[in-house]
Amino acid sequence: MKKHTPHIDKNETVIHIKNLQKSFGNNHVLRGIDLDVYKGENVVVLGRSGTGKSVLIKIIAGLLMPDAGHVEVLQQEIEHISLQELRALRLHIGFSFQNSALYDSMTIYENLQFPLVRNMRNLSRSDIDKAIYDVLEAVGLLQTKDQRPSELSGGQRKRIGIARTLILKPDIMLYDEPTAGLDPITSMEINNLINEVQENFHTSSIIITHDLTCAKTTGDRIAVLLDGTFTAQGTFEEVFAQADERIQSFYDYNFINGK
Ligand SMILES: Nc1ncnc2c1ncn2[C@@H]1O[C@H](COP(=O)(O)OP(=O)(O)OP(=O)(O)O)[C@@H](O)[C@H]1O
Numbered sequence: 001m002k003k004h005t006p007h008i009d010k011n012e013t014v015i016h017i018k019n020l021q022k023s024f025g026n027n028h029v030l031r032g033i034d035l036d037v038y039k040g041e042n043v044v045v046l047g048r049s050g051t052g053k054s055v056l057i058k059i060i061a062g063l064l065m066p067d068a069g070h071v072e073v074l075q076q077e078i079e080h081i082s083l084q085e086l087r088a089l090r091l092h093i094g095f096s097f098q099n100s101a102l103y104d105s106m107t108i109y110e111n112l113q114f115p116l117v118r119n120m121r122n123l124s125r126s127d128i129d130k131a132i133y134d135v136l137e138a139v140g141l142l143q144t145k146d147q148r149p150s151e152l153s154g155g156q157r158k159r160i161g162i163a164r165t166l167i168l169k170p171d172i173m174l175y176d177e178p179t180a181g182l183d184p185i186t187s188m189e190i191n192n193l194i195n196e197v198q199e200n201f202h203t204s205s206i207i208i209t210h211d212l213t214c215a216k217t218t219g220d221r222i223a224v225l226l227d228g229t230f231t232a233q234g235t236f237e238e239v240f241a242q243a244d245e246r247i248q249s250f251y252d253y254n255f256i257n258g259k
Pocket of ligand 1: 024027029047048049050051052053054055056
């Protein structure tokens, strides 16, 4: 069970998805997804590799278009939005990529400065310095500011990736496999950071993962993606109390393998 859940406002829906469908040729990946994410909530989308978790969050971020269904993000309908509105909406959505997507040729400071300068006009040098200081402090890595990504550990790079996403103060955070490739202790540090971000930056988040410890630690609610739809939704305990064999085998496999 998640240790502490900050205030979740069930009167405010930040993501509303109804009967979302997406195929690539004959590959029917999403076959009718329904999902609501409330303000301040962490929703974990749990599913095996290739089930369409990344496709789902790419649609939410406006990087892929749905074939059918309704997707509303921060009260804007993705399927009817203009390119200009989409660009403005994307500034409110932080996409934390699996590989952290940092520029190796830049220092950590420059990596963090990049999205600020590109997306926000008229910032003074001291505004930029303060924004970078604040996010580095939030992820506990002030000391790395003059280093390059290649000099950092995998866990530190993930933290900087999250800091780079946070610097634009998004309302929604989308985490794509935040613990992939990390050892259990570093994974737990990232899970704790995701919860700190939720609490301190008041973000609503979707965390996609197949790591059950990550799901259990960060998720206020879990949605299990199986065969293109959400087979189960609820707290971690509610979801895994279900008799569905496919959900049980997911659980058994993860825990037998020490995750
Ligand atoms: N742009 C694309 N063109 C064609 N097929 C795609 C595209 N993007 C995703 N797919 C297909 O959609 C399916 C779901 O992919 P997705 O990346 O969402 O899986 P996932 O659940 O995130 O898995 P993983 O944990 O391995 O990243 C896969 O079969 C993939 O090949």
